[in-house]
Amino acid sequence: MTSVPPDQPTEPQQPPQPPEPPQPQDPPQPQYSAPQYVETQPQYAAQAPAPVGYSQPAAQYPQAYPPQYGYAAAAPRTNVLAIIALVLSLISVSIGGVITGHIALSQIKKTGEQGRGLALAGLIIGYIGSAGWVLFWVFLIVAPLIFAATMATTMGSLDYSGT
Template identity: 50%
Template sequence: MTDPTNQPPASNEPTPPPVYSPPAAPAYGSPAPAYGAAPAAPQAYTSQGYGTPGVQDKWNVLAIVSLVSAFFVSLAAVICGHIALSQIKKTGEKGRGLAIAGLVLGYLGILSGIIIIVFFIIVTIAAVNDGSYSTY
């Protein structure tokens, strides 16, 4: 009897993997580009190629402004820092650490300013009550 499906009989041995064959060598005698000829055009960037800038490579400007202004105007650092954190959360930009550093330094600047003002008020009140400070 013959097999109606024309398939070879099944065996329990696994089939060997295909044999590796190296790629063909370039043909000798193919013309080389002439000296001084224009180079070949570069390939266009693809979405998976290297060198394509992504959103994660962009720094948030307000985060940088927040950190820099923390050394001069603390209130501006706090405002810019909060806005920068909100934008970073939405866009995924870099600069979260800069915004947090600007916020911390800004709040420390505001706190130290309040402490200095309260200290000068207390010193002034003490000097007036002691009589060492005169208003005329």
């Protein structure tokens, strides 16, 4: 019989295990990546069955845009009187455009609304239109009076006596 020295174990020795090779790690994710969208089917209320001879669509088209959450930012408001001033000035109601343009500028200064350019355009076009109307009426009324006065003086100076 063979005797086993006391400092050695009685079980057979296993050969030393080689170190495990390093496991492949996931490649680092880019800092900015394309968003991942999950296609979801819209939830509709129960639909009535299709009439005989008609069928439901075969496939649903994917959504063109991902669903949007929340509310869009509100656009700054445009002063309504500024719009009215411009419209009135453009349709030849010049005095109305001038009056509403001045009121709109005052409101815009107080409230900070948009539309200052519209109010100024309404004012400028309104003043030009008002000047045009004044010239029109002056020409329509004063020119015939001047013409009549000129004709009267010219006709009065003519001598029809024949001598």
